Amino acid sequence: MPNPRNLDPSLLDAVDVFVGLDAEGRSRALAAAHWIKLATGQQVFEQDQEADAFYVLEVGRLKVSQVTAEGQEVTIRYIGPKEMFGCVAVCGGLTYPGTATAVLDSWALGWTRSNIADLAQIYPQIALNAMRTMGGRLKDTHARLREMQTERVERRIAHTVARLVAQAGRRVEGGILIDFPVSRQDIAEMTGTTLHTVSRTLSAWQERGIVELGRQKLTVLDPHGLAIIAEDLPSQQNDA
Amino acid sequence: MPNPRNLDPSLLDAVDVFVGLDAEGRSRALAAAHWIKLATGQQVFEQDQEADAFYVLEVGRLKVSQVTAEGQEVTIRYIGPKEMFGCVAVCGGLTYPGTATAVLDSWALGWTRSNIADLAQIYPQIALNAMRTMGGRLKDTHARLREMQTERVERRIAHTVARLVAQAGRRVEGGILIDFPVSRQDIAEMTGTTLHTVSRTLSAWQERGIVELGRQKLTVLDPHGLAIIAEDLPSQQNDA
DNA sequence: CGGGAAGCTTGCGCCAACGCAAGGAACGCC
DNA sequence: GGCGTTCCTTGCGTTGGCGCAAGCTTCCCG
Numbered sequence: 001m002p003n004p005r006n007l008d009p010s011l012l013d014a015v016d017v018f019v020g021l022d023a024e025g026r027s028r029a030l031a032a033a034h035w036i037k038l039a040t041g042q043q044v045f046e047q048d049q050e051a052d053a054f055y056v057l058e059v060g061r062l063k064v065s066q067v068t069a070e071g072q073e074v075t076i077r078y079i080g081p082k083e084m085f086g087c088v089a090v091c092g093g094l095t096y097p098g099t100a101t102a103v104l105d106s107w108a109l110g111w112t113r114s115n116i117a118d119l120a121q122i123y124p125q126i127a128l129n130a131m132r133t134m135g136g137r138l139k140d141t142h143a144r145l146r147e148m149q150t151e152r153v154e155r156r157i158a159h160t161v162a163r164l165v166a167q168a169g170r171r172v173e174g175g176i177l178i179d180f181p182v183s184r185q186d187i188a189e190m191t192g193t194t195l196h197t198v199s200r201t202l203s204a205w206q207e208r209g210i211v212e213l214g215r216q217k218l219t220v221l222d223p224h225g226l227a228i229i230a231e232d233l234p235s236q237q238n239d240a
Numbered sequence: 241m242p243n244p245r246n247l248d249p250s251l252l253d254a255v256d257v258f259v260g261l262d263a264e265g266r267s268r269a270l271a272a273a274h275w276i277k278l279a280t281g282q283q284v285f286e287q288d289q290e291a292d293a294f295y296v297l298e299v300g301r302l303k304v305s306q307v308t309a310e311g312q313e314v315t316i317r318y319i320g321p322k323e324m325f326g327c328v329a330v331c332g333g334l335t336y337p338g339t340a341t342a343v344l345d346s347w348a349l350g351w352t353r354s355n356i357a358d359l360a361q362i363y364p365q366i367a368l369n370a371m372r373t374m375g376g377r378l379k380d381t382h383a384r385l386r387e388m389q390t391e392r393v394e395r396r397i398a399h400t401v402a403r404l405v406a407q408a409g410r411r412v413e414g415g416i417l418i419d420f421p422v423s424r425q426d427i428a429e430m431t432g433t434t435l436h437t438v439s440r441t442l443s444a445w446q447e448r449g450i451v452e453l454g455r456q457k458l459t460v461l462d463p464h465g466l467a468i469i470a471e472d473l474p475s476q477q478n479d480a
Numbered sequence: 481c482g483g484g485a486a487g488c489t490t491g492c493g494c495c496a497a498c499g500c501a502a503g504g505a506a507c508g509c510c
Numbered sequence: 511g512g513c514g515t516t517c518c519t520t521g522c523g524t525t526g527g528c529g530c531a532a533g534c535t536t537c538c539c540g
Contacts, residue, residue, distance in 0.1 A: 066386050070472075074386045088379075091372040097379050120364075127367045132331040134374045139328075139337050141381045146306050146314045148388040149432030153497065183517065192389030197497060199519060215506055215517060232310075393527065423487065437527060439489055455487060455536055 011109070014082045015056050016133050020125045028122070032115040038062075038102035044086070047099045051089035052113050057081055060106025061168065061180045064098040065189065075189040077140070078103075078180075080167055087137075089113050090120065090130045104180050148192055151232075156191040157201050158230035161211070165220055174221060181216035205229075251349070254322045255296050256373050260365045268362075272355040278302075278342035284326070287339045291329035292353050297321055300346025301408065301420045304338045305429065315429040317380070318343075318420075320408055327377075329353050330360065330370045344420050388432055391472075396431040397441050398470035401451070405460055414461060421456035445469075 009026045012018045018029055036055070038044060044055065047066055062079040076098045079085045085108075088094045092113065111119070120126045147156055161178075169176040184195040184202070191198070202218070205211045210226055212219040220226055227233075249266045252258045258269055276295070278284060284295065287306055302319040316338045319325045325348075328334045332353065351359070360366045387396055401418075409416040424435040424442070431438070442458070445451045450465040451458060460466055467473075 066382065068386060068390050070390070072390045074389050076382055076385070088375045091368065091375045093372065094375050094379070097382050124361075124364050124367065127364065127371060128331065131367060131371045131374065132333065134371065134378060135328045135331045135334050138374060138378050138381065139334070141378065141385060142306065142316055142337050145316070145381060145385050145388065146308060148385065149314050149429075150308050150310070150312045184519095185517080189389075194498065195518080196499080196520085200497095203519070213518090424489095425487080434528060435488080436490085436529080440527095443489070453488090 011058065012056075015084070016082075017056070017084050017087075017126060017129045019129055021123055025119075025123050029111075029119055030109075032119060033109040033111055036108050036110050038106040038108065040102055040105050042102050044100040044102070044108070045096050047097070048095045051086060051091075051094050051096050053110050054084060054086040054089040054113070054116055055108045055110045056084050057106060057108045060102060060104040060108075062100050062106060063103050063186075064100050066098045073189050074192075075186065077137075078164075078167060084130075084133060087130055087134060090116055090127065092117070153191065153193050153197055154201050155230060155232055157187060157193070157198060158226055160187060160190045161218065161220065162223075162226055162230050164218070165223065165226075169220070172219065175212065175219040176223065177217070177219045182218055183216050251298065252296075255324070256322075257296070257324050257327075257366060257369045259369055261363055265359075265363050269351075269359055270349075272359060273349040273351055276348050276350050278346040278348065280342055280345050282342050284340040284342070284348070285336050287337070288335045291326060291331075291334050291336050293350050294324065294326040294329040294353070294356055295348045295350045296324050298347045298349060300342060300344040300348075302340050302346060303343050303426075304340050306338045313429050314432075315426065317377075318404075318407060324370070324373060327370055327374060330356055330367065332357070393431065393433050393437055394441050395470060395472055396433070397427065397438060398466055400427060400430045401458065401460065402463075402466055402470050404458070405463065405466075409460070412459065415452065415459040416463065417457070417459045422458055423456050 009023065009030060012021075012026045012029060018026060021029065036044070038060065044062065045051075045053075057079050058081060060081070062085060064076045064079065064085065066074045066076060068074065079100070085100055086096060088097065090113075116126070120130075147159055151159070164178045164182065165176050168179045170179040171177075184198045187202075188195045188198045202211060202213055205226075206213050208225070210220070210222045210229075212221055249263065249270060252261075252266045252269060258266060261269065276284070278300065284302065285291075285293075297319050298321060300321070302325060304316045304319065304325065306314045306316060308314065319340070325340055326336060328337065330353075356366070360370075387399055391399070404418045404422065405416050408419045410419040411417075424438045427438045427442075428435045442451060442453055445466075446453050448465070450462045450469075451460050453459075
């Protein structure tokens with residue numbers, strides 16, 4: 001259970017943005033941080049709000065999403081443990097790209113913009129690390145944009161599910177379970193379609209033994225079959 | 241006409257990544273740069289190639305695009321004068337997100353990765369600036385992703401044209417001309433549709449007096465009308 | 481100046497995906 | 511344990527936009 005007093009330096013070990021810092025740097029970073037607790041459904045920050053803090057998730061899972069003027073929700077990405085979010089705050093002068101909401105009870109470490117700027121002053125590596133992370137995110141987003149523009153719905157759903165497996169898959173008997181609640185609606189918001197189409201598509205996959213479905217639950221039984229759909233390879237089901 | 245000897249420090253004046261540098265810093269930056277000339281159609285770098293240099297465009301225009309495994313092209317963005325491209329090279333360890341091709345004869349200033357890393361060491365502001373630019377690009381890309389997921393084709397085309405006007409519009413009598421050759425195919429690759437649909441849509445707009453069309457040419461006559469389509473506002477054409 | 485290439489338009493048929501609607505299943509709260 | 515809410519499924523009709531195909535215009539180059 002996290003707690004403000006218990007600032008074990010190993011907390012920052014696997015955190016990209018602090019890679020390359022010595023022990024002293026990590027202690028300093030931790031000293032400047034504050035814990036925040038997030039109950040499921042709670043928001044950390046909102047779309048277009050001035051980016052005044054950045055965070056590293058330690059426990060739980062968040063969804064970063066945008067809402068259109070018409071009220072439609074679009075999911076930008078999910079954040080898992082050890083990932084940073086609100087990283088635009090490091091740049092200064094920008095607003096958050098979306099709204100961050102906890103989809104599980106979560107704990108995160110937060111730094112105010114001035115705190116992180118001070119740290120980056122002393123340890124320039126931090127800025128470089130943040131930049132590398134942003135570069136990676138930019139590439140991910142480009143890849144999704146390319147998908148959206150060139151792929152049919154079924155293939156996009158396959159890619160999305162594959163991504164969820166890679167990000168949050170937990171081995172269970174007979175398959176890999178997405179380790180947090182995902183509704184059909186959530187998948188629709190990630191792929192740019194409707195919950196109806198997602199439901200139909202997943203049902204068809206269940207029929208074929210590729211996935212097993214539950215309420216806000218998704219287990220991939222046949223990752224290879226999924227990959228075949230995602231890459232649009234011809235499947236060899238040639239029995240009449 | 242640019243030339244390697246003629247390194248006027250004012251060249252870097254409006255360049256985001258060097259904002260906040262003193263005169264000496266700019267001289268140093270220029271001293272480390274090299275000119276590259278690009279004929280129309282020529283490539284600067286290719287998708288997935290290791291990012292070993294970053295550039296600032298001085299004259300001309302480039303297109304950054306990706307090609308899918310199936311051979312479909314997707315345009316990520318256009319680059320105009322004073323914009324940076326290949327900025328992921330500043331981070332290190334990454335590959336270019338797409339292929340950069342000149343759509344006009346162009347001149348750019350280039351820095352190798354080690355040159356820019358040395359500069360960033362001395363002037364940390366450079367890293368911050370680069371990061372801010374990347375943050376901005378990330379937000380742009382998210383906005384486009386949201387468009388792709390929630391908007392119909394006509395609206396997406398309207399947004400794309402509006403973006404082109406903002407980026408590369410030149411006032412001409414009676415309207416605003418996109419100041420570089422754009423084909424219907426190009427617009428299709430930016431919006432995620434086919435050249436057929438773009439052609440049909442633009443023709444309909446021409447009918448309504450919103451745009452004027454030519455071969456690889458596009459003039460917006462009625463920006464307001466365009467905005468109405470882009471924002472999906474009800475237009476008041478209530479004559480029977 | 482003539483021929484070819486590249487770019488553009490437009491008609492037509494089709495289908496993937498949407499939107500609606502109705503009903504069913506699982507969960508949580510009192 | 512009952513009830514309300516949230517989530518999921520599935521049938522059916524509609525349609526936006528695609529893909530094909532044919533023909534046109536503009537430009538370039540020999």
